[in-house]
Amino acid sequence: MVNLANYKDLVIGDRVIKPGSSEEFKTGDWRSMLPVIDLDKCIDCLTCWIYCPDDCILVKDDKVVGIKKTHCKGCGICAKACPKKAITMVEGEE
Amino acid sequence: MTPAKHSDIAINGDCAVALAWRQIDPDVCAAYPITPQTIIVEKFAEYIANGEVKTEFVCVESEHSALTLCVTACSAGARTFTATASQGMAYMWEVLPIAASMRVPIIMAVANRAVSGPININNDHGDVMSARDTGWMSLFAENVQQAYDLSIIAPRIAEHHEVQLPCLMNLDGFILTHAIERMTPLDTHAVKKFVGEFKPLYPLLDVEHPVSHNLMDGPLFYFPHKYQTVKAMDKALEVTKQVFKEFQQISGREYNLVEEYMCDDASCIAIVLGSSFGTMKEAVDQLRREGMHVGVAMPRLYRPWPISDLAKVMKGKKSVIVMDRHLSIGSYGPMFPEVVAAALENEGEMPKMYNYIYGLGGADTMVSDFVSVYKDVKEGKAKRINYLGVRE
Amino acid sequence: MSTLSLKDLNKIPVRLASGHRLCAGCAESIIARQILMGTEKDVVVTCATGCFEVSTTIFPYTSWNVPYIHTAFGNGAAGCAGVESAYQSLRRQGKITKDIKFVTFAGDGATYDIGLQALSGAMERGHHMLYVCLNNEAYMNTGIQRSSATGMGASTTTSCAGSVCYGKKEYSKDMTKIVAMHGVPYVAQAAPHAWRDMITKAHKAFECGGPSFINALSPCPRGWRFQPEDSINISKLAVDTCVWPLYEIENGTDYTLSPESLKIAEGKVEKKPITEWIASQGRYKHLMNERWEPVVEEMQEKLDARWDYLLKLCKL
Numbered sequence: 001m002v003n004l005a006n007y008k009d010l011v012i013g014d015r016v017i018k019p020g021s022s023e024e025f026k027t028g029d030w031r032s033m034l035p036v037i038d039l040d041k042c043i044d045c046l047t048c049w050i051y052c053p054d055d056c057i058l059v060k061d062d063k064v065v066g067i068k069k070t071h072c073k074g075c076g077i078c079a080k081a082c083p084k085k086a087i088t089m090v091e092g093e094e
Numbered sequence: 095m096t097p098a099k100h101s102d103i104a105i106n107g108d109c110a111v112a113l114a115w116r117q118i119d120p121d122v123c124a125a126y127p128i129t130p131q132t133i134i135v136e137k138f139a140e141y142i143a144n145g146e147v148k149t150e151f152v153c154v155e156s157e158h159s160a161l162t163l164c165v166t167a168c169s170a171g172a173r174t175f176t177a178t179a180s181q182g183m184a185y186m187w188e189v190l191p192i193a194a195s196m197r198v199p200i201i202m203a204v205a206n207r208a209v210s211g212p213i214n215i216n217n218d219h220g221d222v223m224s225a226r227d228t229g230w231m232s233l234f235a236e237n238v239q240q241a242y243d244l245s246i247i248a249p250r251i252a253e254h255h256e257v258q259l260p261c262l263m264n265l266d267g268f269i270l271t272h273a274i275e276r277m278t279p280l281d282t283h284a285v286k287k288f289v290g291e292f293k294p295l296y297p298l299l300d301v302e303h304p305v306s307h308n309l310m311d312g313p314l315f316y317f318p319h320k321y322q323t324v325k326a327m328d329k330a331l332e333v334t335k336q337v338f339k340e341f342q343q344i345s346g347r348e349y350n351l352v353e354e355y356m357c358d359d360a361s362c363i364a365i366v367l368g369s370s371f372g373t374m375k376e377a378v379d380q381l382r383r384e385g386m387h388v389g390v391a392m393p394r395l396y397r398p399w400p401i402s403d404l405a406k407v408m409k410g411k412k413s414v415i416v417m418d419r420h421l422s423i424g425s426y427g428p429m430f431p432e433v434v435a436a437a438l439e440n441e442g443e444m445p446k447m448y449n450y451i452y453g454l455g456g457a458d459t460m461v462s463d464f465v466s467v468y469k470d471v472k473e474g475k476a477k478r479i480n481y482l483g484v485r486e
Numbered sequence: 487m488s489t490l491s492l493k494d495l496n497k498i499p500v501r502l503a504s505g506h507r508l509c510a511g512c513a514e515s516i517i518a519r520q521i522l523m524g525t526e527k528d529v530v531v532t533c534a535t536g537c538f539e540v541s542t543t544i545f546p547y548t549s550w551n552v553p554y555i556h557t558a559f560g561n562g563a564a565g566c567a568g569v570e571s572a573y574q575s576l577r578r579q580g581k582i583t584k585d586i587k588f589v590t591f592a593g594d595g596a597t598y599d600i601g602l603q604a605l606s607g608a609m610e611r612g613h614h615m616l617y618v619c620l621n622n623e624a625y626m627n628t629g630i631q632r633s634s635a636t637g638m639g640a641s642t643t644t645s646c647a648g649s650v651c652y653g654k655k656e657y658s659k660d661m662t663k664i665v666a667m668h669g670v671p672y673v674a675q676a677a678p679h680a681w682r683d684m685i686t687k688a689h690k691a692f693e694c695g696g697p698s699f700i701n702a703l704s705p706c707p708r709g710w711r712f713q714p715e716d717s718i719n720i721s722k723l724a725v726d727t728c729v730w731p732l733y734e735i736e737n738g739t740d741y742t743l744s745p746e747s748l749k750i751a752e753g754k755v756e757k758k759p760i761t762e763w764i765a766s767q768g769r770y771k772h773l774m775n776e777r778w779e780p781v782v783e784e785m786q787e788k789l790d791a792r793w794d795y796l797l798k799l800c801k802l
Contacts, residue, residue: 004314004317004318005314005315005318006318007318007319007321007322007325010315010318010319010322011296012197012258012295012296012322013195013196013197013198013258013295013296013307013319013322014195014196014197014307014308014309014311014315014319014545015296015305015306015307015308015309016305016306016309016543016545016546016547016548017296017303017305018548019304019305019306019503019548019550019551019552020500020503020548020549020550020551021503021505021546021547021548022503022504022505022506022542022544022547022548022549023503023504023505024505024547025505025507025544025547026505027504027505027506027507030510031510045492046492046493046496047492049492049496050492050495050516050519050520050681051516051678051679051681051718052516053508053510053511053512053513053514053515053516053717054504054506054515055500055502055503055504055519056504059496062493062496068504070504071504071505073510073511074510075510075511075707075714075715075717076511076713076714076715077511077516077714077715077717077718079715080715080716080718080719081718089715121572121575121576121579122568122571122572122575124568124571148575148578148579149575150571150572150574150575150578152567152571152611153611154564154567154607154611155603155604155606155607155610156603156604156607158560158561158564158603158604159561159563159564159567159603159604159607159608162557162558162561162564162565162568162604163564163565163567163568163571164568165557165565165568166532166555166557166564166565166566166567166568166569166572167568167569167571167572167575168568168572169555169568169569170530170555170568170569170572170573170576171572171576172571172572172575172576174572188558188560189557189558189561192557192558196557298530298553298555298569298572299530299553299569299572299573299576299582299586300553301528301530301552301553301584301586304550304551304552304553304554305553305554306543306548306550306553306554306555307554307555307556308543308555308556308557309543309544309545309546309548309556310539310540310543310544310545311545312544312545315545315546
């Protein structure tokens with residue numbers, strides 16, 4: 001028998017009151033290839049950021065600082081889109 | 095006949111519902127016209143045109159959109175009303191269980207009408223019975239006064255924070271929607287005070303607290319979410335009783351979970367919904383004059399089903415006749431098994447149970463027809479399922 | 487909004503969080519993020535049932551940092567209209583003072599097919615809402631069945647290419663123009679590779695003062711059969727071949743080509759042949775067989791005719 005949730009623990013009416021809670025669901029384990037950014041080549045144009053379907057390009061003070069590995073699905077869009085070829089897809093983890 | 099009170103008015107059922115709505119003044123009303131509900135929305139459109147209400151009135155392109163619009167408007171934080179009938183309810187059916195599971199206390203007047211086919215615009219309960227398992231509460235009016243009263247009562251039950259379920263307010267098509275009766279309305283101020291401010295739970299438009307509504311449930315959560323509505327329905331029965339009491343205080347009019355007429359000393363009673371309750375009371379009066387110990391009862395609600403009150407009224411009776419104004423082709427009428435199940439609560443004292451299907455598609459059912467039902471039962475002529483008035 | 491630098495856009499709080507379960511490389515979230523960058527005001531999101539709805543809201547997780555609501559499949563527009571109606575009522579009563587924007591996301595099945603009536607109704611009634619069609623040209627959520635947005639010749643699970651069939655026999659419905667004919671203030675076609683164009687259009691749509699519609703092409707790696715990394719390239723190819731011209735229509739009559747398509751119209755950029763479009767995706771692969779050459783020729787003719795018609799409407 002599956003362990004069903006206690007109905008009393010659920011907010012009334014199939015609602016979720018914690019915004020953005022899917023951050024707790026780590027889609028990073030879907031990945032087979034990981035984008036690696038060569039920060040020396042990177043010009044912080046943020047092209048990769050605007051095209052990332054999973055909001056996984058980490059940007060701090062207008063600069064690209066890395067990949068959100070917890071959620072990156074490894075689609076490779078960033079590597080293709082980078083005008084400076086600063087991103088390469090590597091197998092497994094770094 | 096009692097003399098009319100000074101404030102009494104002559105009004106049809108649809109206009110009485112519209113009047114109640116005007117006095118409540120909901121935030122949003124979205125509806126699509128369908129006979130015999132049309133007068134409700136036409137009358138309400140007049141109130142809009144004359145600036146008598148502040149409601150956002152949306153004339154949608156279909157019933158599917160009407161109910162959808164009500165669900166999201168109510169989720170957004172608006173008190174929301176709509177009305178439909180027959181095919182309209184069939185067309186909005188997809189959204190009915192969604193509304194209940196999203197726990198939005200929408201009030202929907204249903205001008206009960208037969209469902210196609212064959213196409214027929216007259217009264218029976220085919221439309222509302224299709225909503226039986228959707229999670230909506232369902233109230234029934236016997237006359238125009240009750241259609242008005244229940245329109246005022248319904249939001250108080252539906253919006254109760256431990257209920258939060260949508261509610262159907264049924265009035266028989268044409269018989270009540272179009273017939274003009276004498277009625278005593280309440281003062282608008284009293285209605286507003288009784289109904290109170292709408293206090294939505296988790297309103298979508300509270301942008302400071304973003305909430306996501308109606309998510310995809312896997313097997314782990316679907317059942318518990320459904321069970322939440324079961325508990326809400328249970329609570330609704332309790333709340334209904336309380337609201338009826340409060341309504342009596344402002345109106346002097348008494349409502350019960352099960353309305354009884356001459357049931358106390360009766361050996362045979364009938365159970366019926368809607369306007370036929372009035373007709374059956376006439377039949378009971380006539381038979382009582384002939385010395386027959388008969389009575390009639392009407393469940394005020396079909397959902398939640400007032401099981402223990404029904405059991406109480408059936409206790410010690412020799413026979414119970416269930417009058418269904420709808421049929422579930424291939425089985426009993428929809429109410430019959432539910433009345434039988436309620437009778438089981440009386441531990442081992444099962445009356446003889448008879449089911450009559452009657453009045454489909456507006457087939458006229460007169461006092462004399464109901465008289466014959468009681469007599470047939472008494473004389474042992476009744477079968478388990480009977481189709482009243484159908485010539486074989 | 488005038489400069490639209492990515493560095494400025496990056497400062498807008500994230501409205502669609504990570505952790506949604508769209509396929510890797512799916513363009514739908516790319517489009518939604520861009521659309522939501524089109525306004526800095528508060529926004530309420532509504533969805534029709536579909537890939538995007540399912541993936542972003544699997545209980546007990548939501549990817550939404552803004553208010554979100556969904557009801558069913560064929561009523562995305564009515565759902566958004568309901569929230570907007572509540573807003574109009576409560577604002578008129580002084581219970582809400584904020585300027586809030588409303589957007590609904592729906593797939594092509596929910597827009598072109600089952601939800602067309604609700605969409606038409608909402609556009610006609612004039613609700614202040616933006617309707618975005620995430621157009622991946624088939625019922626992807628149920629397993630790649632054809633819709634009336636599916637291109638001719640595409641193989642789907644209900645319009646299969648086989649020994650006697652080249653895939654879908656019908657051309658797609660021109661939904662963008664159908665909505666425009668409602669006379670609404672703002673309608674546009676967009677594609678996610680052209681992010682500046684998309685965000686500009688979203689901004690115009692949000693601020694147009696009435697109903698608006700953006701038909702956004704959403705390349706689907708799974709359904710169109712291409713590698714996830716190519717979503718953006720495929721999006722660009724759709725514009726370069728004029729399969730998916732970028733343009734906008736104001737008040738139902740004023741057609742304007744958007745920069746990328748305008749360059750093609752002006753001859754500054756070469757219009758690529760449809761064969762490049764066909765070669766880029768597995769769903770059209772069977773058309774590369776010379777047996778179906780006449781079909782491809784007909785597709786090119788039809789596409790050229792549609793493009794010429796659009797140029798005429800744009801007074802070019």
